[in-house]
Amino acid sequence: MVTSTATLSQNAQPAQIDLKALKTRQHGAWSSGDYAIVGTTLQIVGEELCEALDLRSGQKVLDVAAGNSNVTLAAARRWCDVVSTDYVPSLLERGRIRAAAEGLSVEFKQADAEALPFADATFDAVVSTFGVMFTPNQDKAAAELLRVCKTGGKIGMANWTPDGFIGQLFKTLGKHLPPPAGAKSPALWGTRARITEMFGTAAASIEAEPRNYVFRYRSAEHFLYVFKTYYGPVLKAFAALDEGAQQGLRNDMLALIGKMNRAEDGTMVVPSEYLEIVIAKR
Numbered sequence: 130m131v132t133s134t135a136t137l138s139q140n141a142q143p144a145q146i147d148l149k150a151l152k153t154r155q156h157g158a159w160s161s162g163d164y165a166i167v168g169t170t171l172q173i174v175g176e177e178l179c180e181a182l183d184l185r186s187g188q189k190v191l192d193v194a195a196g197n198s199n200v201t202l203a204a205a206r207r208w209c210d211v212v213s214t215d216y217v218p219s220l221l222e223r224g225r226i227r228a229a230a231e232g233l234s235v236e237f238k239q240a241d242a243e244a245l246p247f248a249d250a251t252f253d254a255v256v257s258t259f260g261v262m263f264t265p266n267q268d269k270a271a272a273e274l275l276r277v278c279k280t281g282g283k284i285g286m287a288n289w290t291p292d293g294f295i296g297q298l299f300k301t302l303g304k305h306l307p308p309p310a311g312a313k314s315p316a317l318w319g320t321r322a323r324i325t326e327m328f329g330t331a332a333a334s335i336e337a338e339p340r341n342y343v344f345r346y347r348s349a350e351h352f353l354y355v356f357k358t359y360y361g362p363v364l365k366a367f368a369a370l371d372e373g374a375q376q377g378l379r380n381d382m383l384a385l386i387g388k389m390n391r392a393e394d395g396t397m398v399v400p401s402e403y404l405e406i407v408i409a410k411r
Contacts, residue, residue, distance in 0.1 A: 146311040151265045152243075156216065158361035165197035165223040166359040174258050174287050174342055174403070175199035181336075181407050182285040184209055188253040191277060194242045194260025198224030198235070200285075204256065205233040212252075214240035215260075243269045250279045258287040259295075259403070262318035271327035275410060284328070284408040287340070290319035293402030294344065294389050301385055302366045305378045319404045333411040340405045346397040349386040353379065 178200055184190065186208035192201040197220055201213035205228065213228075213235055215221050221237045228235045240246055242261050255278045264270035274284050289295040296316040317323040321337045328335060346352040356363040367375050392398040 146309060148265045151309055151312060155263065155265065158365045159217050160219065161361045162359040162364045164217075164220060164359065164361060166355065168197040168199060168220075169227075170344075171258065171342060172199050172203070174340075175201075175203040177340070178256060178258060178285050178287050178405060179203040179207055181338075181405055182254055182256070182283050184254060189251065190254045190256060191245075191247065191252040193240075193245065193255060193257045193274065194263070195224060195257075196220050196260055198227055198237075200256045200258050201235055202227060202231065202233060204254075205235050206231075209254075212236045212238060212247075214238050214242075214245070216241045243273060245273045245277050247277045249276050250282075251277050253279055253282045254285060255282070256285045259289060261286065262288040262315045265312070267313055267317070267323075268327060275328065275331050278410050280410060281333075282410050284406075284410065286318070286404075286406040288318040288404050288406065289316055290339065290402045290404055291316040293319070293341075294385070294399050295401045295403075297385055297389075298382070299362075301378070301381050302362065304381070305374060306366045306369055319402075321404070324404075324406055324408075328408050331411055333409040335409075336407040338405045340403055341400040342403060344397065344399045344401055348395055349383050349390065349397050352386060352397050352399075353382055356382075 184204055184207045188209045190204045190209045190211045192198065192211065192213045195201050195213045195215045198213050201211050201224060204211045213221065213224050216239060218239055221239060225237050242264050243266050255274050261270050261274065278284055296319065299316060324335060324337060344352065346355065357367055358364065367378065370378060386397060386399060389399045390397055
């Protein structure tokens, strides 16, 4: 998986932006911390996406930017033939451990979402939850999803929306640590307009439904601790700031949680909107 704290500018990407350098920076972010600590809490999203795709036993499924393999496991539980990919080896290893613990048969392969090592039209379904949306070269990644999907197959994604909690969290990070000029916001993948722009000409149909994943933590401070310690983008943001700026980021994150927290008992219960997308390839 890769990430960016880009704001939601839809301006054309300047030719001079160094996508290779951005990818290297993002790889470092996702390789830091331990995303699996956060990722495992998102399992329900993978289960619901597999239901939206109406997966059938025996179908060939590719999970792109799989993280610690939430959709991978959900598809394998439905007796699909699953290949789980990510470009961070440590995340693939966490997926292997989870699959082995459940006795699920899954193939794991290190792969870049922008250059998938598979032949054209290999998979019945291509999936990604909160993964491919963070690629630096969005159009190239979208083209790869389409390329490896069979005609009549489906592409399923869950992508954070710009106005949801995580979308706002990345805007907060961008306020304190601006992204490279011209970098496109990952949250664009959580908009119907951008999905149509990238996939529309190759799609027989596009279904895009807003959903909510609810972050449930012991408290706002607990969430902040977990994300500062284990979630690479937040960990790296704090590490890049001096002590005073760190306090400012901390305050802004707590204020965001306070604004969106629906719990009144001291715990954290924050809905975060995402777009559940099912594309049928023409």
